[in-house]
Amino acid sequence: SSGINAEYGGGGFKVAMRCFDKTRPTVGAMSLGLARRALDEATKYSMERKTMGKPIFMHQAVNFLLADMAMRYELAKLGVWRSCADYDEGRRNTYYASIGKLYGGLAANKNASDAVQVFGGNGYNKEYPVEKLMRDAKIFQIYEGTDQIQKLIIGREHMTKWL
Numbered sequence: 001s002s003g004i005n006a007e008y009g010g011g012g013f014k015v016a017m018r019c020f021d022k023t024r025p026t027v028g029a030m031s032l033g034l035a036r037r038a039l040d041e042a043t044k045y046s047m048e049r050k051t052m053g054k055p056i057f058m059h060q061a062v063n064f065l066l067a068d069m070a071m072r073y074e075l076a077k078l079g080v081w082r083s084c085a086d087y088d089e090g091r092r093n094t095y096y097a098s099i100g101k102l103y104g105g106l107a108a109n110k111n112a113s114d115a116v117q118v119f120g121g122n123g124y125n126k127e128y129p130v131e132k133l134m135r136d137a138k139i140f141q142i143y144e145g146t147d148q149i150q151k152l153i154i155g156r157e158h159m160t161k162w163l
Contacts, residue, residue, distance in 0.1 A: 022087060024097040024144050028080035031104035031140040035076060038111035038133050039069040042118040045128075056118070065118055069111045076100070076107040095157040102150035105140035112137040 043066060046057035056062045079100035086093035112134040116123030123130050141147050 020144065021083075021093050021097050024101040025080055025083040025087065025093070027140065027144040028076070028083065028097075028100035028104035031101075031108040031137075032073065032077055032080055034133060034137055034140070035069075035073045035104070035107040035111040038108070038115040038130060038137075039066070039073055041128075041130050041133070042066060042069060042111075042115040045122075046118055062118055065114045069114050072103075072107040072111055076104045079103050094153065098145070098150040098153040098157070101140075101144060102147055102154065105137075105147065108137040108140045 043057070046062050046066060047055050049056045051059070057066060079096060081100075083093045083096035083100040086096055112130065115130040116134055119125075119128055119130050122128050123134075125131060145153070
């Protein structure tokens with residue numbers, strides 16, 4: 001027989017799974033872009049929009065949303081960068097590739113949702129970019145392995161360190 005399975009001694013599935021170690025950090029990086037864009041749009045809007053005579057970022061509730069968005073972005077970035085560094089150094093990066101992809105998708109979705117919250121009713125208006133960001137974010141929890149698959153991989157990789 002021929003094909004990748006025969007070429008690698010029946011290990012075609014393992015080879016295919018190793019490809020995800022390279023592609024998942026890329027998906028994580030794309031999700032970082034969306035998470036950052038949502039944070040930037042919410043920040044700009046919070047400086048322009050005023051209520052009770054002051055920009056809305058000065059209200060604690062909005063300030064907390066922006067802080068959470070910034071925190072999620074920065075933490076997701078660390079996971080993605082770690083997976084990329086491990087890959088570049090020739091180390092197996094399965095664990096961090098799944099963490100970066102999973103948390104990047106979470107950050108993108110939650111940041112898009114929080115950006116809509118900062119925009120209030122304007123968040124659903126197609127004249128503002130956060131409406132589209134919220135729709136676009138969902139794909140990061142689906143392709144290159146769903147969130148549930150990432151958790152399965154992370155859990156398995158974590159346990160191999162203990163067994």
